[in-house]
Amino acid sequence: MHRSQIFRFVVLGLCIGLSSSFYGQTDSTAKKTKKVKEPKHFFAHTVFADYYYKPPVDLDTSRRISKQLGSYAVAQSCLSFYSPLLTINKYNRDSSVNSNFHMLLTGTAYYLQPQFKGISQHTLAKYGLGIRAIYNTGKKSIFFIETSPFLTQDITAGSSDKGTWRMAGTLLWSYSPGPKFNFRLGATKSFLWGNRVYLPFIGLRFGRIDRFNFSLQFPRNISLNLPLGNVFRLSLFSKPQGGLFNFSNRDTVYNGNYYKNTNISNESVIHFGRYELLTGFRMDIVPCRWFNFYVSTGFTTKNGITFYSNGFNKNNKTQYGEFYATAPKNSVFINAGIVFRIGRTKSYYNNQNIYEAIDLNNSIDPGDNNVNPGNGNIVIPKKKLSKSLKPSEIQDLIDANDF
Numbered sequence: 001m002h003r004s005q006i007f008r009f010v011v012l013g014l015c016i017g018l019s020s021s022f023y024g025q026t027d028s029t030a031k032k033t034k035k036v037k038e039p040k041h042f043f044a045h046t047v048f049a050d051y052y053y054k055p056p057v058d059l060d061t062s063r064r065i066s067k068q069l070g071s072y073a074v075a076q077s078c079l080s081f082y083s084p085l086l087t088i089n090k091y092n093r094d095s096s097v098n099s100n101f102h103m104l105l106t107g108t109a110y111y112l113q114p115q116f117k118g119i120s121q122h123t124l125a126k127y128g129l130g131i132r133a134i135y136n137t138g139k140k141s142i143f144f145i146e147t148s149p150f151l152t153q154d155i156t157a158g159s160s161d162k163g164t165w166r167m168a169g170t171l172l173w174s175y176s177p178g179p180k181f182n183f184r185l186g187a188t189k190s191f192l193w194g195n196r197v198y199l200p201f202i203g204l205r206f207g208r209i210d211r212f213n214f215s216l217q218f219p220r221n222i223s224l225n226l227p228l229g230n231v232f233r234l235s236l237f238s239k240p241q242g243g244l245f246n247f248s249n250r251d252t253v254y255n256g257n258y259y260k261n262t263n264i265s266n267e268s269v270i271h272f273g274r275y276e277l278l279t280g281f282r283m284d285i286v287p288c289r290w291f292n293f294y295v296s297t298g299f300t301t302k303n304g305i306t307f308y309s310n311g312f313n314k315n316n317k318t319q320y321g322e323f324y325a326t327a328p329k330n331s332v333f334i335n336a337g338i339v340f341r342i343g344r345t346k347s348y349y350n351n352q353n354i355y356e357a358i359d360l361n362n363s364i365d366p367g368d369n370n371v372n373p374g375n376g377n378i379v380i381p382k383k384k385l386s387k388s389l390k391p392s393e394i395q396d397l398i399d400a401n402d403f
Contacts, residue, residue: 041084042354043102043361044341048373050078051336052241054276054300056115057329065253065307065324070117072305072328074274080108080366090138099138102357106130106148108367112245114272114305119253124245124272125155128367134360136353144172144186144360150367152246154269159248161269166191166244168368172201174360179208179352184217184360190368191244192219194273194306195319209355210378217363220370230380233284237296241370242275244320247307254309254323271320273306278333284374292376293338303328339373349379 056073059066086103110126128150135143146169153163172186184203189196199219207213207225215223221239228234247253247270254270280298306322313320348354355378365372 039344039346041087041102041343042100042346042348043082043084043087043104043358044345044377045081045083045343046339046341046373046377047079047081048337048339048371050080050371052076052333053335054331054333056117057331059326059328063324063326066326068118068251068253070119071115073115075113075115076111078108078110078367078369078371080106080110080369080371082106082361082366100136102134102136104132104134104361106132106146106366108150108365108369110243110367110369112243112274114274119251120156122154122156122247124247125153126243126245126367126369127151127153130366132361132364134357136357138353140176142174142176142353142356142360144170144174144364146170146364148366148368152244154246154248156248156250158250161246161248164246164271166196170201170364172203172360172364174203174356176352176356181206182209182356188219190219192240192242192275192368192370194242194244194275194304196244197319209352209359209375210350210380220363227380230382231286233286233374233376233380235282235284236280237282238277238279239370240275241278242273242304243369245272245274246270247272253307267309267311270310271308273304273308273320273322275302275304276300277302278335280333282335282374284376286376289377289379290341291339292374294336294374296335298333299330300333301330303330337371337373339376341377350381 052074054074056071058071059069061067083105084102085105088101090099092098106129108126108128112124114122114124128148130146130148132144132146148168149165150168151163151165154161168189168191170186170188172184174182174184176182182203182205184201186201187198188201189198201218203215203217205213205215211227213225215221215225219240221237223235223237225233225235249267249270254267278298278300280296282294282296284292284294286292304325304327307324308320308322312323358378359375362372362375
């Protein structure tokens with residue numbers, strides 16, 4: 001079995017098997033003592049699946065490759081997970097938590113089908129495993145670092161592609177002088193724009209994270225978030241989406257003989273870059289803290305597709321140079337996802353530092369796909385406390401098993 005196939009099965013196994021006893025964090029009750037095992041982590045083991053589609057649009061047929069491709073549509077699906085590996089807490093004299101360090105394992109299995117009318121159907125895959133560390137100082141600062149290596153491969157039947165390894169990563173400092181304002185500063189290496197880019201990361205949020213707020217996180221997203229109670233959460237957003245993928249050249253999209261001045265022959269595998277800007281609204285439905293789903297729709301603009309060859313970029317150490325680039329027309333899109341959170345966690349109700357750490361973890365997804373599960377694990381407080389609260393409504397506030 002080829003090593004890329006082994007890696008693919010490992011990632012899929014981790015995603016699908018996260019709820020097994022290896023990762024699961026459940027109550028362990030001895031028959032005699034009835035002692036309940038205390039949760040170790042503030043983060044739940046989280047698995048989420050996402051599907052996205054944009055309908056076909058015609059390409060500019062005045063160019064040779066555009067004529068060959070015909071039209072362009074996108075279908076993509078993604079299965080990802082976060083799983084806490086280690087939590088270290090530093091306690092105050094009164095035994096309350098002061099600061100903490102979190103280490104998480106992340107993974108993704110992502111499948112993209114760029115649908116071109118004039119050539120055969122391709123399925124482009126991305127498999128990634130990563131490690132991220134989050135240090136909460138217990139005061140106003142949180143530090144976040146992630147490294148996310150991934151393998152891209154054209155897995156279409158008959159393809160001879162052995163895959164290409166790439167690396168994405170993010171380094172961030174998050175500072176909150178108060179619950180109504182947050183500032184983030186750092187750097188990221190990303191492929192969201194269909195190429196390899198190094199960018200500064202600058203984030204601003206106005207408003208409490210568990211209430212109405214406006215968030216600008218360059219270069220990831222801009223959003224206006226309006227919780228309609230704890231079950232329904234509405235957001236207006238704009239965010240980039242894309243990636244850089246291996247693409248089998250069996251349809252001879254790249255014809256080295258056509259570029260006579262390069263003296264480069266045909267290549268069996270080339271690279272496909274894709275990017276777009278999504279603007280629309282999203283509704284998250286959170287019926288309980290273990291499960292939520294979301295739907296979103298809107299318009300996709302600033303679309304771009306590019307093709308790169310290894311021959312063109314043999315000595316290129318920064319961004320790739322393309323032999324073909326075009327801007328497809330704008331269109332609508334539809335997107336939906338489902339999220340599962342497995343295992344008990346330590347209680348963190350109204351703990352703003354933990355909320356900020358959770359938001360950092362949720363907003364930067366595994367595998368550099370800019371797909372995230374939302375903040376369904378952050379409780380939206382009621383405007384006024386009812387005199388007849390149900391136990392389920394305050395289980396995040398008081399949990400006897402956490403002490």
